[in-house]
Amino acid sequence: MMNRCYIYYILGRLVQVLGVLLIVPVIVGIFYNNGFRVLLSFGISILICILVGGFISRKEPEDKEFYAHEGLVLVALAWFVLPFFGAFPFVISGAIPNFIDAYFESVSGFTTTGASMIGSSMHVLPESLLFWRSFTLLIGGMGMLVFIIYIIPNFGAKGVYIMRAELPGPVFGKVESRVSKSILILYLIYLSMTLILAILIFLGGVPFFESLLISMGAAATGGFNIHPDSISFYNSPYLEILLSISMFIFGMSFDFFYLVFVGKIRQVLKSEELKWYTGIVIICTLFITINIYPVYGNIGMALKNAFFNVTSVSSTTAYTNSNIALWPVASHIVLLFLMFVGAMSGSTTSGLKVVRISVFIKSIRQEVRRMISPSRVLPITYDNKQLDTSILRSINFYLLTYMGVFSVVLLLVSFDTKSFAGAFNAVISSLSNIGASLDLLGSGGEYIKLSGFSKILLS
Numbered sequence: 490m491m492n493r494c495y496i497y498y499i500l501g502r503l504v505q506v507l508g509v510l511l512i513v514p515v516i517v518g519i520f521y522n523n524g525f526r527v528l529l530s531f532g533i534s535i536l537i538c539i540l541v542g543g544f545i546s547r548k549e550p551e552d553k554e555f556y557a558h559e560g561l562v563l564v565a566l567a568w569f570v571l572p573f574f575g576a577f578p579f580v581i582s583g584a585i586p587n588f589i590d591a592y593f594e595s596v597s598g599f600t601t602t603g604a605s606m607i608g609s610s611m612h613v614l615p616e617s618l619l620f621w622r623s624f625t626l627l628i629g630g631m632g633m634l635v636f637i638i639y640i641i642p643n644f645g646a647k648g649v650y651i652m653r654a655e656l657p658g659p660v661f662g663k664v665e666s667r668v669s670k671s672i673l674i675l676y677l678i679y680l681s682m683t684l685i686l687a688i689l690i691f692l693g694g695v696p697f698f699e700s701l702l703i704s705m706g707a708a709a710t711g712g713f714n715i716h717p718d719s720i721s722f723y724n725s726p727y728l729e730i731l732l733s734i735s736m737f738i739f740g741m742s743f744d745f746f747y748l749v750f751v752g753k754i755r756q757v758l759k760s761e762e763l764k765w766y767t768g769i770v771i772i773c774t775l776f777i778t779i780n781i782y783p784v785y786g787n788i789g790m791a792l793k794n795a796f797f798n799v800t801s802v803s804s805t806t807a808y809t810n811s812n813i814a815l816w817p818v819a820s821h822i823v824l825l826f827l828m829f830v831g832a833m834s835g836s837t838t839s840g841l842k843v844v845r846i847s848v849f850i851k852s853i854r855q856e857v858r859r860m861i862s863p864s865r866v867l868p869i870t871y872d873n874k875q876l877d878t879s880i881l882r883s884i885n886f887y888l889l890t891y892m893g894v895f896s897v898v899l900l901l902v903s904f905d906t907k908s909f910a911g912a913f914n915a916v917i918s919s920l921s922n923i924g925a926s927l928d929l930l931g932s933g934g935e936y937i938k939l940s941g942f943s944k945i946l947l948s
Contacts, residue, residue: 501546508538
């Protein structure tokens with residue numbers, strides 16, 4: 490029997506924590522003198538979160554049994570509940586009066602998607618709302634539920650069920666030993682890398698506040714834009730190269746950051762998924778560089794733009810530094826492929842994940858070998874470990890489900906758009922959490938034009 494009381498208790502605590510985190514944009518608003526209405530919107534939102542969260546978690550349950558199905562239900566509910574409360578500042582302040590639009594914006598932030606309802610007026614929003622918009626990326630990036638494991642006393646090994654539900658990718662090893670020992674270190678590493686990136690961006694001539702927002706978008710691989718022209722607004726090769734490298738790094742598993750922190754760099758370099766990920770980025774970058782060279786007539790410019798957009802798409806950050814509508818169709822197809830694939834498991838990126846694609850390719854190769862020579866078929870291995878049939882089955886099921894959901898949602902959204910390109914771009918951007926700033930098919934990428942039904946569906 491499911492322990493509903495404990496699930497509600499944790500959800501209540503999560504909402505309370507969200508209320509505390511809303512204090513940060515209030516400080517930003519006071520510093521930038523954003524005005525009474527904006528500050529009041531955050532104050533009301535904080536009060537709602539504290540009161541509602543306190544009411545839900547008013548009584549700590551005696552029964553604290555917590556298993557895998559509770560973990561899955563808790564994670565699913567949290568992704569509905571947190572964006573709901575996170576939307577209040579947008580609505581109350583009047584920045585996004587329509588609650589459905591505000592909820593879409595909030596979901597986009599917490600899920601690190603980066604799609605926006607604000608459109609070209611984003612740069613005129615008050616600083617506190619701009620900060621909250623990007624801060625939701627950071628909060629969702631590491632996972633509020635992982636944070637709650639750390640702050641709830643005596644949660645213990647039960648946290649593994651939340652960790653398994655939160656980790657974006659198949660887990661081949663054990664995560665039990667990491668639950669209580671590494672969460673705080675991971676958060677410190679994550680925040681430190683974000684701050685270091687912000688400082689490096691600032692040294693490139695970008696105002697510090699904008700540097701901080703850009704770094705949060707890159708670290709969370711969410712990429713909320715603060716200018717309609719995205720990164721190309723700054724016309725800075727230094728910034729583009731810095732972000733290219735950063736987006737590639739943040740597309741890696743958080744486990745790697747922890748292993749580097751404890752001095753186990755060799756273990757990182759042995760990772761098979763890292764080799765696949767690096768290989769995909771290099772091959773796609775070289776292909777696009779050659780393909781777009783005639784557009785720029787300069788190999789350095791072509792390489793810079795190719796590397797930036799490959800890392801931007803593969804990490805599902807979706808920052809842009811050039812008008813890719815001018816690129817040949819072959820480059821568009823490569824970028825579409827990367828939108829589906831994403832980056833590494835255990836990162837904040839979305840998509841199918843490199844590990845699933847690589848294992849699927851190995852499965853195909855095994856089946857071909859089985860047809861040619863049944864007696865010489867070898868087991869599928871990953872990182873020198875033989876994969877169980879249950880893992881292979883779950884990966885194949887995930888891929889099939891992903892494409893099934895994509896097809897169904899594409900069909901439903903197609904009734905609300907004037908072109909296949911518009912529907913395709915909206916669905917793949919939302920499903921792969923890559924936002925709307927990368928409009929490969931020239932559909933405009935304006936979610937605001939969609940109906941309420943489509944907005945809720947894509948949320």
